[in-house]
Amino acid sequence: MRFSDFSDEEIERVLLPIADQFEKKYKEFEAGTDSEDYLKVILKGHLYIEQELNLLLNKNLKYPQHLDKRMDFMTKVSLVFALGAVDELEKNVIVNINKIRNKYAHQINFELTDEYFQEKIYNAFSPTTRQTFTNFLSSFKHDVEKLIRRLKVALFTVWYMLVDKTLIPDEVKQKLSKINGVTRSETLPQIKD
Secondary structure: OOHHHOOHHHHHHHHHHHHHHHHHHHHHHHHHOOOOOHHHHHHHHHHHHHHHHHHHHHHHOOOHHHOOOOOOHHHHHHHHHHOOOOOHHHHHHHHHHHHHHHHHHHOOOOOOOHHHHHHHOHHHOOHHHHHHHHHHHHOOOOOOOOHHHHHHHHHHHHHHHHHHHHHOOHHHHHHHHOOOOOOHHHHOOOOOO
16 A cells, blocks of 8 residues: 555545644744743643543543543543553653653652653653654754753653544554555654754
């Protein structure tokens, strides 16, 4: 199968709206996390991740309106994984992002270090998501060694993984996966430097 196997109607009706929605979400995420302030980056990144968890719950529950609107982040995470909406291997990194957010929110002198990032974020990625992170990070020409850059890319990677599950319908994913010679890592968006 090739992209040309999609009819013009499918491209216009299905693929273009998905691309437009992704571009809008991406611009919001990028603007929200465009800072050198670790606190702002982690808080905003956490909020964008939580927004996608909410969408996943709405997508995967028969009656999502019955959920308590005051449900905390970790309850949402537990539900999303209990539903099987996200691969179980991804849970640790999301839990650790929440732990870092809580450290910033409750410890006045908390500072993220390279070692803490390596242990709690990078090492918590599943092998697939770690490769996605590496691919995203390699798209930058500058500052890849800076911790703030790696944090932003890590948050983006987790957010992207969740957006992929909320935005692209399963039938479209199946059709796209049949395109000869194209792997998911080759179709990742390019993030701007």
